[in-house]
Amino acid sequence: MAFQTSPGVNISEIDLTNVVPAVSTTEGAIAGVFRWGPENQRILVSSEKDLVSRFGEPANYYTNAALTQSWTNHETWYTAANFLAYSDALYVTRVCDGTAAVATSTNINAKYKGLLGNSIKVSHCTDGNFDAVTRAYTITIAPFATTGSIAALPSSAGASTFLSVGDNVVLSDGTLLEVISLATATATGGTFAQVITFKTAYNNHTAYAAQFKSQWGDADLFDAGPTSGGIHLVVRDTDGKISGTVGTIIERWENVNCVSTAKKTDGSTNYIHDVLHQHSNWVAVTVAQSVLLAAAGITYGSATLTGGVEGADEVNVTLATVAPGYDLYKDPADVDISLILQGKAIGTTLANYIIANVCEVRKDCVLFVSPAIGDITPAQMVTFAGAISATTFAVIDSGYKYQYDKYADVYRWIPLNGDIAGICARTDDVRDPWFSPAGYNRGQVKNVVKLQLNPAKAQRDLLYKNNVNPVITQPGQGTVLFGDKTNAGVASAFDRINVRRLFIVLEKAIGIAAKSTLFEFNDEFTRAQFKNLVEPFLRDVQGRRGIYDFRVVVDATNNTAAVVDSNKFVGDIYIKPARSINFIQLNFVAVRSGVEFTEVVGQF
Numbered sequence: 001m002a003f004q005t006s007p008g009v010n011i012s013e014i015d016l017t018n019v020v021p022a023v024s025t026t027e028g029a030i031a032g033v034f035r036w037g038p039e040n041q042r043i044l045v046s047s048e049k050d051l052v053s054r055f056g057e058p059a060n061y062y063t064n065a066a067l068t069q070s071w072t073n074h075e076t077w078y079t080a081a082n083f084l085a086y087s088d089a090l091y092v093t094r095v096c097d098g099t100a101a102v103a104t105s106t107n108i109n110a111k112y113k114g115l116l117g118n119s120i121k122v123s124h125c126t127d128g129n130f131d132a133v134t135r136a137y138t139i140t141i142a143p144f145a146t147t148g149s150i151a152a153l154p155s156s157a158g159a160s161t162f163l164s165v166g167d168n169v170v171l172s173d174g175t176l177l178e179v180i181s182l183a184t185a186t187a188t189g190g191t192f193a194q195v196i197t198f199k200t201a202y203n204n205h206t207a208y209a210a211q212f213k214s215q216w217g218d219a220d221l222f223d224a225g226p227t228s229g230g231i232h233l234v235v236r237d238t239d240g241k242i243s244g245t246v247g248t249i250i251e252r253w254e255n256v257n258c259v260s261t262a263k264k265t266d267g268s269t270n271y272i273h274d275v276l277h278q279h280s281n282w283v284a285v286t287v288a289q290s291v292l293l294a295a296a297g298i299t300y301g302s303a304t305l306t307g308g309v310e311g312a313d314e315v316n317v318t319l320a321t322v323a324p325g326y327d328l329y330k331d332p333a334d335v336d337i338s339l340i341l342q343g344k345a346i347g348t349t350l351a352n353y354i355i356a357n358v359c360e361v362r363k364d365c366v367l368f369v370s371p372a373i374g375d376i377t378p379a380q381m382v383t384f385a386g387a388i389s390a391t392t393f394a395v396i397d398s399g400y401k402y403q404y405d406k407y408a409d410v411y412r413w414i415p416l417n418g419d420i421a422g423i424c425a426r427t428d429d430v431r432d433p434w435f436s437p438a439g440y441n442r443g444q445v446k447n448v449v450k451l452q453l454n455p456a457k458a459q460r461d462l463l464y465k466n467n468v469n470p471v472i473t474q475p476g477q478g479t480v481l482f483g484d485k486t487n488a489g490v491a492s493a494f495d496r497i498n499v500r501r502l503f504i505v506l507e508k509a510i511g512i513a514a515k516s517t518l519f520e521f522n523d524e525f526t527r528a529q530f531k532n533l534v535e536p537f538l539r540d541v542q543g544r545r546g547i548y549d550f551r552v553v554v555d556a557t558n559n560t561a562a563v564v565d566s567n568k569f570v571g572d573i574y575i576k577p578a579r580s581i582n583f584i585q586l587n588f589v590a591v592r593s594g595v596e597f598t599e600v601v602g603q604f
Contacts, residue, residue: 026087026089026338026339026425026428026429027089027090027091027336027337027338027339028083028087028089028090028091028337028338028339028340028341028421028422028425029042029090029091029092029093029326029329029335029337029339029340029341029365030076030079030080030083030090030091030092030093030340030341030342030343030418031092031093031094031095031322031325031326031328031343032073032076032079032080032093032094032095032314032317032322032325032343032344033073033076033094033095033096033311033312033313033314033317034055034056034073034076034077034092034094035055035056035057035058035059035073035114035115035116035310036054036055036056036094036112036114036116036281037054037055037056037092037094037112038094038112039094039095039096039112039113040093040094040095040324040325040328041093041094041328042091042092042093042328042329042335043055043091043092043093043094044089044090044091044092045080045084045090045091045092046084046088046089046090047084047088048081048084048085051077051080051081051084051090051092053281054092054281055077055092055094056114056116056242057077057407058073058074058077058078058081058405058407058408059071059072059073059074059077070313071115071310071313072313072314072315073313073314074405074408074412074414075314075343075344075373075412075413075414075415076314076343076344078403078405078412078414078418079341079342079343079344079414079415079417079418080092080341080343080418081418082403082414082418082419082422082446082447083339083341083418083419083421083422083425084422085419085422085446085447086419086422086423086425086426086446087422087425087426087429089425090341091329091335091337093325093326093328094325095317095321095322095324095325096113096311096312096321097311097312097317097318097321098311099309099311099312100113100114100309100310100311100312101113101307101308101309101311102114102117102307102308103117103118103120103305103306103307103308104305104306104307105122105303105304105305105306106303107124107285107289107292107303108122108124108233108283108284108285108289108303108305109283109284109285109286109289109305110282110283110284110305110308111276111280111281111282111283111284113308113309113310113311114308114309114310114311115308115309115310116241116242116308117305117307117308118304118305118306118307118308119237119238119239119240119241119242120235120236120237120238120242120250120282120283120304120305121235121236121237121238121302121303121304121305122233122234122235122236122283122302122303122305123216123217123218123233123234123236123302124231124232124233124234124302124303125216125218125219125225125226125231125232126226126230126231127225127226127227127228127229127230127231178217216232217302218232218234221234221249221252222254226254226255227255229257229258229259229262230255230256230257230258231255231256231257231258231272232253232254232255233251233252233253233256233283234249234251234252234253235249235250235251235252235253235280235282235283236248236249236250237250238304242282250282251280251281251282251283253272253275253276253280255270256270256271256272256275256276257270257271257272258271258272258290259271260273260290271290272285272290273285273286273287273289273290314343314344317346318346319346319349319350319353322346322350323350323353323357326340326353326354326357326358327357327358329358329362329365330357330358330361330362331362332362332364337365338364338365338366338433338501338504339365339366339368339421339424339425340354340358340359340365340366340367340368340421341368341417341418341421342354342367342368342369342370342415342417343415343417343418344373344415345369345370345371345372345373345384345415347372348384348387348388351367351369351388351389351394352387352388352389354367355367355388355389355391355393355394356389359391359393359394360391360393363393363504363507364504364507364508365393365504366393366394366395366421366424366486366497366500366501366504367393367394367395368394368395368397368417368418368420368421368424369388369394369395369396369397369417369487370396370397370399370400370415370416370417371384371385371396371398371399371468372384373399373400373413373415373452375399376399376452376453377453378453378455378459378462378463378468379462381398381399381453381463381468382462382463382466382468384396385466385467385468385487386466388487389487390487390488390489390490391486391487391488391489392486392487392488392492392494392495392500393486393500394486394487395420395469395485395486395487395497396467396468396469396487397415397416397417397420397468397469397471397481398416398451398453398455398463398468398469398470398471399415399416399451399452399453399471400413400414400415400416400451400452401413401414401416401419401445401447401448401449401450401451401452401471401479402414402448402449402450402451402452403447403448403449404447404449411449413452416445416471419445419446420437420469420471420481422446423437423442423443423444423445423481424437424497424501426442427442430442432544432545432546433498433501433502433504433505434498434499434501434502434505434541434544434545434546434547434577434578435498435545435580436484436496436497436498436580437481437484437497437498438469438480438481438482438483438484438497438580439480439481439482440477440480443480443481443482444478444479444480445471445478445479445480445481448473448478448479450473451471451472451473451479454472454473455470455472460472460482460483463483464483464485467485467486467487467488467495468483469481469482469483469484469485470482470483484496484497484498484580484582485497486500493577493579496579496580498577498578498580499577499578499579502541502546502547502575502577502578503575503577505541505546506538506541506573506575509537510534510537510573513533513534513537514530514571516533517529517530517569522559522563522564522567522568522569524555526569527554527555527559530554530569530571531552531554531571534552534571534573535550535552538550538552538573538575545578546577546578547575547576547577547578548576548577548578549576550573550574550575550576551573551574552571552572552573552574553571553572553573553574554570554571554572558570558571558572
């Protein structure tokens with residue numbers, strides 16, 4: 001407080017209520033190839049349904065537009081989906097190589113790169129073209145039962161400029177006919193030799209004097225036409241590859257505007273470029289396209305987008321393409337994550353890249369790794385693990401599981417790292433991060449038909465001593481994670497998952513709380529304040545079985561005059577972490593009937 005220069009009462013509030021905050025421990029992250037969605041962005045998804053909506057369904061061995069390759073991403077996709085079976089927070093980053101391309105048309109484009117863009121058809125209508133336009137002409141209609149045609153329209157009718165497939169033509173007697181095809185118009189004398197084919201059955205005389213109307217085919221989806229400068233858009237799945245049903249409406253945009261300054265009544269933008277950029281998952285327009293629309297406008301009609309290309313799939317994608325996706329998670333100040341999913345292995349280079357450039361940089365998250373799909377024996381898995389950088393921030397499992405793919409009605413081999421990370425997230429939810437995720441109580445793996453390797457005892461011994469955590473299936477017990485080692489290079493407390501994650505929680509939480517000490521004086525008051533901040537938090541962790549004991553030292557012994565003079569503050573926090581049981585010894589001792597138990601207890 002400031003010194004007073006005259007008599008008076010000065011009141012100040014001093015906040016000494018700071019506490020160690022709760023920190024998040026369950027957010028996961030994965031980068032890889034997906035069929036749809038934004039590139040090189042962190043997108044938080046909360047469920048498998050959300051994953052499908054943002055990044056499309058999994059794909060496997062379907063032919064691309066050029067008919068030159070098959071394309072697959074089911075290992076990457078199901079790694080993400082499997083994690084979401086245990087947790088509701090996963091950051092997903094889609095990566096694409098330079099061969100991926102966006103589907104386009106003259107006035108509108110697909111929102112993202114990929115072959116799915118070729119399944120998009122956009123119907124549009126501007127102001128003045130929504131309501132039926134009446135034309136009165138004498139036309140010739142041949143009688144028909146299912147489909148039929150009109151021919152010999154007068155040249156003044158201008159049929160080629162106001163009729164489109166999907167339009168409704170209303171005859172003067174009220175009969176409604178839907179246009180299903182238009183032949184190329186050719187001027188012959190004073191008439192168009194254009195054939196207009198209708199879907200609705202109509203029977204009448206060969207010659208018929210009619211007054212008919214042309215109308216936008218999607219007019220029935222809106223209550224009214226767009227206002228001046230506005231445009232209605234209807235986005236359809238033209239071949240069913242997006243929704244599973246041909247012609248499904250996947251988006252509808254009402255009265256968006258082609259003028260950049262257009263606003264809605266609530267003051268938010270109504271500019272078509274901005275609206276689609278911010279809210280559409282399927283289509284977009286460039287600024288140049290919006291300028292053209294504003295200048296010239298379009299009447300109504302439709303366009304099917306073309307030119308979309310997937311790019312490399314998960315089999316052919318390179319580290320150079322995937323690495324930038326994981327680089328988005330380097331800085332803990334940008335995004336809070338605790339669990340990283342490798343997905344499909346790219347040799348051992350991907351795991352080593354993530355360890356070196358993300359985990360060891362952040363030091364607050366753990367990478368989950370599965371051996372490559374070709375590593376099917378314990379010896380091959382040990383070789384794979386031996387090439388992974390030694391670190392306490394990585395966990396290696398024993399391979400792949402076989403599971404059902406409901407989207408393709410087939411069974412797939414999927415790496416287990418999404419499940420193991422998910423089990424850790426579930427352990428956080430039902431217990432705490434410092435509990436081991438392994439074993440029959442918390443280590444149950446979901447959605448398993450069979451394992452690629454179900455290791456026997458001798459095989460488990462080989463795997464475990466080489467830091468590979470076995471996943472096993474036992475009759476009546478299900479499929480469980482049967483190990484809790486990190487890939488530490490030396491034996492220490494940190495060679496266990498629960499201890500590694502315990503210290504991540506403690507360091508992250510206390511580190512955040514310690515920020516309140518910055519720029520304070522390094523004196524007894526500040527040290528006592530820091531100690532009173534940390535000790536209740538550690539007692540809580542101790543009460544929740546995370547640690548056996550602790551001690552906080554923050555006094556003149558570690559904050560010497562030299563430390564104070566260098567503007568530093570030192571707090572030493574000693575922790576005795578709780579250890580998980582990996583080995584159980586049960587001794588059954590038979591004794592003579594006359595022997596007292598007190599005589600023999602403790603001798604074996």
